[in-house]
Structures are given as structure tokens and as C-alpha cells.
Amino acid sequence: MMAQILEVKNLKKYFQTPGGELHAVDNVSFRMEAGTTLGVVGESGCGKSTLGRTVLHLHESTDGKIFFQGEDITRVDKKKLKALREDMQIIFQDPYSSLNPRMSVSEIIREPLKRKGGRTKAELDTDVERLMDLVGLAQRFANSYPHELDGGRRQRIGIARALSLNPKFIVCDEPVSALDVSIQAQILNLMKDLQDQMGLSYIFITHDLSVVKHMSDEISVMYLGQMVEKASAAELFYHPIHPYTKALLSAIPIPKVNIERKRILLKGEITSPVNPKPGCRFAARCAYASEECKAPQTLEEVEPGHFVSCCCSKKFI
Template sequence: MSVLVEAKELKKYFDTKSGQLHAVDGINFQIEEGRTLGVVGESGCGKSTLGRTILHLLESTDGQLFFEGKDVTKLDKEGLKALRRQAQMIFQDPYSSLNPRMTVSQLIAEPLKIEKQLSKADVEKKVLELMDTVGLARRLFHTYPHELDGGRRQRIGVAKALAVNPKFIVCDEPVSALDVSIQAQILNLLKDLQEERGLTYMFITHDLSVVKYISHDIMVMYLGQMVEKGPAKEIFDTTIHPYTKALFSALPQPSIHNRQERILLKGELSSPINPKPGCRFAKRCIYAKDICFAESPALEEYEPNHMVACHFAHEINK
């Protein structure tokens, strides 16, 4: 498989009164065509900022972005327009991301009118096809978002993203605001669309059961940096980084005979504003030693295709 999306030392900093906030700080990854990269981590780790930076909703501070092997780090107006035909986003909140003054048909038709020179009849035909694709009943054609439940509103978001036939979609916690039963419907829809259209996803979430179900590969982030990355099954079966271990220990176990001990993190959270050298997890890590506070650990291959950033990964996992 060929690599569709690649980031090299990608950074996104925000200026604050206290200094620069390192929201995304030196991220490296590749996503192959037709695969899903799940991005997990606690709130504030930089997941959503990463997704928005890749799509140029936020401009990167440093580093490089590649799409189909082409450098798309800095784009002019035409270049950005071309990228948007290939890369789209499904937003977290299916209500605030939709214009409440527009009907379902108008919302789905909007990208078609912007990108393609289609007749009114062709636009209507395409809108109906997209509604069928995402499971929206045609009777909702003239309905407004406030008249629909969360699941149907999110289906509108999926239809809007699909309207220009993109190759890559950033899914920014697309099911976090939905009931569990509706979550399953949207996740199955996304998986079916991936199989039918060969779509590539970056799936951002804090729900570990969701990311396990939909992802081929998983990247774990902590305070703007990647701490672990690998195939989804291997990440769940063999967690390496102390933060990943703590994060995954919170996942409920369905068996009372196989209870997992919960790892409760203690200590002070490091500041992402002008961070000092060293591991950003060191203050909360029970394995931390002097070197952890002095030097940032490099991202190294622990096992084939399984990367981890920890000075003592091998000692901890003997």
C-alpha cells in the first residue's frame, strides 16, 4: 500500500501571555491508503489540533506535511482548494458544526455548489444519493438540524464530507456526543464507507473501545507529543509506555474473572507552555529517573512497527 498522508516533525504552537503553548510538538507518522490511524490521549493532549493542522484549518508552526507524496505544508489559495477536494473533516459536535438556518438538502448541497459546476437537478440527484449512502431518509430532505436527533445530524456531517469524493477524512471524535447505540451505527457506517470507497481515516477519540474497533494503527499522544504508536491489536495486547499502560488500565473488562488493576496517576501535570527539556510524563511516572527530567526520550522501535518514546521501555517491560 502507498502512503497517503505523512507528517514530519509537525509542530503547532500558540502564543499566550505566559509564552508559547506547544499543542503539537514534533509529531511524525504515516497513514497508508485505505487504513485508519486512531489517535488517543486525554483531553488537552493535542489530538484535535493535530487533525486541524493537517487539514490547514490551523497553519503549522514548523515541520512538513505530505499528501500523496507532495509537500502540502504551505499552500496558496488554489493549492488549498485542491487539497480540500481530497481531504475533509467530520466534526465532533454534529449540531454546532451545521448551519441551523439551512435544511438537510442545503447543507449537503453546499460543497457540491462550491466545488462543481452542476445543474440544479444534478445537485438534487447527488444530494439524494448521498442521503441514501449515509442512511438518511429522503423524507428529511427539507428538514432543519434542530428537528433531528444527534445520530441523524452526524449523518449529515458524514454526507457533507463525502460530497466532494475525498480520499482522506479526519474524524474528530465523531461519536463522542452520541448515545452508545447510535455510536455503533455511525462507526459501522464509517467502516462500510471505507470498504466501499477505499477511504483513509484519521480517527481522533478518547474512547478506547471505539478506537480498538475502528483502527488499524493507534497513536497515543501526551501533551503534544507521540509516546507510542503501532498496530491496534499489538498496542492493546502489549502496551509499552507507562502512560499507555495507565490509560488502557481504565478500560472496563467484561469478565469478573479477568479484572485488570487500575493504574492511578499521581503527581503534577507538566505545563505545555514553554516546556522544559525531558519527558513530559516524568512528573507522573513511577519509573522516572534523573535522565527523564533532563533529556527528552527519542521515539524508537521497540518491536517491528511498534514505536515508543521512553528511556526505560525495555527495563519496564522485561
């Protein structure tokens, strides 16, 4: 049995706006086993990136609990947070804006190691060379600057930087969405290889459902700050239950001539995430909505390992 690396309980992150509280992440709970990948999907603005950043303390949570390797890290001081940074890292979406344009490739990768301390210059040089080799960056780029490289190589720099302190857990915030399709495949395969070699655990945030199926052991679907469905990747694609998940999957194109997938087109107004009313936030766009949907919804296990937040879910099993 694999050890549990991350557990999130009833996590909330609200932002104050002139109109009230924006519920970016609202009452989200999940568990992750070490060495696995949890994919998080949903429309833009559903709270995927905010969830990942809140787990890493790039945003401080409004409420709820975060446990890392069994330890409560919901509220930590600066000293503890610095120690956590060695075990918990992030790969950002934009491989250009996340890199310092005034630093060379070797300086960017070297920076986390310098801040940790305890290494001589020769040891730092050796570590930088090792990390560049690990992510497939040729040594001739060591003195290059980010603007001189293409998107794929820039993202490899970001991956090398994230790996520099030998973390156990990485939030991958849409790491290939800004890259060409051919480069996406290279980066995804690199990440899977690194996971196998180093036993890494990933939260893989994306809006590309084909990518998330390839990368993930389990997949969570988010809608307006809430987790509406969670299951293994194979189960979710074979047997989606929540109406929103079904609509998402219906949008995946079939790579065959003369075959079209039957699209589920959503109608109705999107519920505002600012001071939302209790109940299902998808109800305004759901063809199956009823009075029962106005009650608060909770994520429940409807089949072994398959969790759904929908009072109508029994109709679809």
C-alpha cells in the first residue's frame, strides 16, 4: 500500500472584491498517494490554479486543513515554510514570464541551491550540469538567456529549477498549454520519466482533457471553486456521472475522419462566484436541475473510488 503524501480537508480560499467575497476555492477535499498524479480539470476561472497555489502557500487559505506527509501545514511560520519549499515546488504555466530575463540558464537553476547554502562553487557547478542533463538541456545553453531559447527549452529550465532541491511533490500549473503540440509531447514524456525516476507526486492542472488522461492516475473535475467529481482516469472517461463532466468530455474531438462526437451544449447563465447561494452551482446550466439542487451539495462516493457532488447522480449510475 502506497503512503499518503497530501490530504486536503474542506479547503477554502476567498478573495475580497468590491461586490463581496469571491469563492475561488470552496470546501474542496481530496487525498493523494505518494508517486501518483492527480489531474485537476475545469473551465478557466474554476479555481484550479488557486487550489494548487493555496496548497503551496503561495496563497494563504481562508479555512480548511492541509496535511503534507501526515503533518498539518495549514498555518506555518517563515522557518517552516522555507523547509517546505524543498519538498513542495511548482512548475508555472508561462515558461517565459516565470524566468528572470536578466539571469542565464545556469544562474536560474543555481539560485535555489545557493539560497539553501552548504555547497561550494564546484559543487554548485556540478549540480547545475546534472540538472540540465536530467531535463534534456544541452550544456551549450548554460550561459544563454531565456529570450534566446524556444518555449520548450524555457519550460525545461523551469522543470530543472523545480527539481533543484529534490522535492517530493510538484504542482504543475498548465505546464504545456503555452507550448506547440509537438513540444507538449516531449515535455509530458519528460515529466512522466522524471516521476518514475524520482518517485515524484504531481497535481497536474490543465484544461486539456486528452493531456490529463495521459498524465493522471486520478482526475478531479472543478466547477466554480468546487470539486464536482473525482475518480480514476480510466473510470472518469469510461463512466462520467456528473452532467458537467459529461459536457466537458463531449468536447474532446475524435481524431478520425467522418466521425463526430455528440456534443452536449450547455445553456443558461453561469452562476456568479461572488457570494454564491447554497446549492449546486451548475444547476443554472444543467438539464436535470430540480428543486432538490437548491440544497447544499457534498462530494459522496457513489461507486468504489468514484466521488460525485450531485443530488441527481443516482439517475446516471
